[in-house]
Amino acid sequence: MSAKLSVKCKCQRIQKECRSRLTSLTKNVYNEKQVKDEGAVRMSDVYATINYVLVNLINEIWEVEGKAIITDEFKDITNNDMHVIEAIGLGEGNNMSTIAKKLNITVGSLTTAVNSLVKKGYVDRFRSKEDRRVVYVRLLEKGENAYHHHEDYHKQMTQAIVDELDESEIPVLLKTLDALTGFFTDYTRESKEKSSDSMDKE
Incomplete structure (x- = not known):
């Protein structure tokens, strides 16, 4: 099996699992009987689903992007x-x-x-x-x-996401991405501050 085919199969498997988890979670959230009986969907299910999607998404983006943009024309760079x-x-x-x-x-x-x-x-x-x-x-x-080749890949990725959403869902996605960006920004800043404090103490 080629590397590209292997990555494609892996992504399809993860996508299938993510969709299954999200579908199950959505049914739980909007199941009126369950909401009435249990009050609300368990937050543990929400966290587990979000964690699964994010962890796999972050891990796969780097690998998939590498396979997609490092073609024969650009095989001499990383x-x-x-x-x-x-x-x-x-x-x-x-x-x-x-x-x-x-x-x-x-x-x-x-x-x-x-x-x-x-x-x-x-x-x-x-x-x-x-x-x-x-x-x-x-x-x-x-x-x-190489720049345009990389840019084209990002355009395809972005368009693929937008095509799956209706207008009402786009603001939700933007808010989600903003929260994720904020987490990474704050985490990076705090890590640098801790590292700086540690060096000062030494």
């Missing part, structure tokens, strides 16, 4: 490289500090990735004319092709 290319963006490019901030990594880590992309002909690196200490990175034609 999924991480694709996200560096995305952060660099089209046009005149960005300086290293700005790109590193977008990716939430250090400039040192970014330098390693950029060195590889320069060697492979995806990006070009140059110094600012105003301040030679500032290094800029921009996409070459090969990098722009």
Whole structure:
């Protein structure tokens, strides 16, 4: 079985299980007799279902995206490289500090990735004319092709989700994604603060 087919089968299995859990949960929530008899659906069922969907979704997104965007044309780079290319963006490019901030990594880590992309002909690196200490990175034609390829995958993914929703459901999805984004943002900030406090104590 090919890698792509294996991933597809795995995703279909997870999707089937997620739909089964969500369908069961929805029936419980809207079953008037059960609501009348039990007061409401058990929150443990809600948490279990949400947890299952989120954990599997997060785990699979990275794997599926990697299989989808690292095609024969771009087999010399990784999924991480694709996200560096995305952060660099089209046009005149960005300086290293700005790109590193977008990716939430250090400039040192970014330098390693950029060195590889320069060697492979995806990006070009140059110094600012105003301040030679500032290094800029921009996409070459090969990098722009990779950028559009990655962008197209994201468009397909987003459209596939929107196509499954009616207008009344979209605000609910946006609120859900906002809550999830808020969790990751707060968690990352708190982790950095704890790490900083720990270093200060040392």
